[in-house]
Amino acid sequence: MKRHLISAADLSRADAVLILDTAEELASLADRPIKKLPTLRGRTVVNLFYEDSTRTRISFEAAAKRLSADVINFSAKGSSVAKGESLKDTALTLEAMGADAVVIRHGASGAAHRLAEWVQGSVLNAGDGTHEHPTQALLDAFTIRRRLRGTGPSGARGAGLDGLRVTIVGDVLHSRVARSNVLLLSTLGAEVTLAAPPTLLPLAVGSWPCAVSYDLDSELAKSDVVMMLRVQQERMTAAYFPSVREYSRRYGLDAARMARLPGHAIVMHPGPMNRGVEIAAEVADSVRSTIVEQVANGVTTRMAVLYLLLGGMEFPATGVAQ
Amino acid sequence: MCAASSPVAGRDGVAVLDAEEIRRALTRIAHEILERTHGGDGVILLGIPTRGVPLARRLAARIGEFEGLDVPCGSLDVTMHRDDLRLHPARALGRTELPPGGVDAKTVVLVDDVLYSGRTVRAALDALNDLGRPRAVQLAVLVDRGHRELPIRPDYVGKNLPTSQREVVHVLLAEVDGQDGVMISDGGR
Numbered sequence: 001m002k003r004h005l006i007s008a009a010d011l012s013r014a015d016a017v018l019i020l021d022t023a024e025e026l027a028s029l030a031d032r033p034i035k036k037l038p039t040l041r042g043r044t045v046v047n048l049f050y051e052d053s054t055r056t057r058i059s060f061e062a063a064a065k066r067l068s069a070d071v072i073n074f075s076a077k078g079s080s081v082a083k084g085e086s087l088k089d090t091a092l093t094l095e096a097m098g099a100d101a102v103v104i105r106h107g108a109s110g111a112a113h114r115l116a117e118w119v120q121g122s123v124l125n126a127g128d129g130t131h132e133h134p135t136q137a138l139l140d141a142f143t144i145r146r147r148l149r150g151t152g153p154s155g156a157r158g159a160g161l162d163g164l165r166v167t168i169v170g171d172v173l174h175s176r177v178a179r180s181n182v183l184l185l186s187t188l189g190a191e192v193t194l195a196a197p198p199t200l201l202p203l204a205v206g207s208w209p210c211a212v213s214y215d216l217d218s219e220l221a222k223s224d225v226v227m228m229l230r231v232q233q234e235r236m237t238a239a240y241f242p243s244v245r246e247y248s249r250r251y252g253l254d255a256a257r258m259a260r261l262p263g264h265a266i267v268m269h270p271g272p273m274n275r276g277v278e279i280a281a282e283v284a285d286s287v288r289s290t291i292v293e294q295v296a297n298g299v300t301t302r303m304a305v306l307y308l309l310l311g312g313m314e315f316p317a318t319g320v321a322q
Numbered sequence: 323m324c325a326a327s328s329p330v331a332g333r334d335g336v337a338v339l340d341a342e343e344i345r346r347a348l349t350r351i352a353h354e355i356l357e358r359t360h361g362g363d364g365v366i367l368l369g370i371p372t373r374g375v376p377l378a379r380r381l382a383a384r385i386g387e388f389e390g391l392d393v394p395c396g397s398l399d400v401t402m403h404r405d406d407l408r409l410h411p412a413r414a415l416g417r418t419e420l421p422p423g424g425v426d427a428k429t430v431v432l433v434d435d436v437l438y439s440g441r442t443v444r445a446a447l448d449a450l451n452d453l454g455r456p457r458a459v460q461l462a463v464l465v466d467r468g469h470r471e472l473p474i475r476p477d478y479v480g481k482n483l484p485t486s487q488r489e490v491v492h493v494l495l496a497e498v499d500g501q502d503g504v505m506i507s508d509g510g511r
Contacts, residue, residue: 022415025416025417028418036452038403038448039402039403308412311407312408312411313408313411314408
């Protein structure tokens with residue numbers, strides 16, 4: 001494992017499988033009376049959030065606390081950032097406070113990468129602009145593996161996602177979740193297809209390790225997993241489709257489309273959902289939907305990542321602060 | 323701190339127990355457990371990964387043969403409770419699997435392959451503490467090689483093996499290593 005987790009591309013197949021196996025062992029903690037381990041006692045994890053987030057921040061906080069780390073929450077609102085402090089100065093302040101890990105969410109793509117040059121501890125990217133969100137991809141991979149490759153003693157341990165067909169649908173252009181998932185799922189051996197209108201695909205999509213389709217209906221029958229993306233209206237500065245109704249009719253997942261999936265197929269959504277736009281309420285609440293599981297698996301997967309980055313020997317200091 | 327979890331080096335060491343002797347030692351321990359716990363009532367066996375787990379299973383099978391008693395058997399991973407985590411890169415976790423009914427008010431027999439510094443057992447006691455409140459905790463090991471660093475003693479011992487701290491003890495089990503045997507080699511060559 002590398003010292004930081006900035007991009008899903010930082011993870012080799014062996015790293016990714018180790019994280020999933022570790023998460024699988026940690027999952028049993030949720031059923032125990034004491035849901036806490038002493039492993040990161042005395043370590044400090046800073047949650048540095050420049051963008052609004054509920055589930056990711058709470059998920060990282062719960063994960064760190066279950067490993068007995070101290071958690072400091074920092075949100076840009078009501079901090080010195082409002083007075084104009086730069087990311088670098090904030091980073092140096094955190095450094096002086098002795099943060100062992102910094103979990104950062106930032107509106108600018110590449111912010112986590114820059115931060116890693118300034119702090120000694122590990123940097124975990126919790127979403128940077130439209131670039132990446134690697135822990136979301138890990139929890140999605142973990143959810144897929146548990147649902148389709150089994151759990152239990154010998155079930156999925158050591159396994160990847162070889163041969164599974166995953167279709168990622170919707171606003172790929174603005175989605176850091178899509179990019180991280182394409183990279184990670186293909187590392188794990190899955191065949192990924194993006195289904196989206198041409199206006200919502202990035203220009204460089206041809207260089208990604210995945211197939212592209214403009215027609216969702218033709219992909220449904222051969223998908224083991226359908227991952228719906230949120231239509232990110234807050235990032236949309238131009239008209240990408242004629243109307244929400246038209247988008248919903250062509251790329252939304254409703255009951256009729258769900259019925260055309262194979263019997264074992266699952267439906268995922270990273271949340272928060274726009275019910276009635278990309279996903280119909282009856283689909284979101286169906287037994288195929290893993291949306292609630294994804295939240296629970298998020299805590300487990302982030303515990304695994306924090307343990308593997310912080311639990312062992314300190315990484316040798318390589319990157320010298322600039 | 324059982325030095326037995328790295329079977330890479332020193333397989334060419336001296337054999338101190340062969341498969342037959344391991345079988346006899348386990349048979350004796352199974353009888354001792356039955357004796358000491360008045361027929362094995364309320365006993366559960368928890369193996370410490372990696373090699374404690376198959377040992378616990380073998381003991382449970384042996385007790386089943388002797389008394390027709392179905393002794394619950396599980397595993398207890400202690401990695402997250404170790405005191406030497408920061409001396410190594412993060413380790414992969416083993417499995418913790420409790421028998422249905424848990425450990426509350428049971429007599430838990432911890433099973434491991436080698437007892438050395440006692441630090442693994444200390445970690446196991448801590449891990450157990452978070453899982454419930456057993457009535458009593460006992461310790462069974464295949465090999466006690468001495469050099470304790472903590473006030474911990476075993477209740478059941480397969481073989482006492484006087485060693486120097488330079489030596490390395492390897493326990494091989496068919497379930498993990500394809501064959502049974504205990505080897506001792508000079509680690510400091």
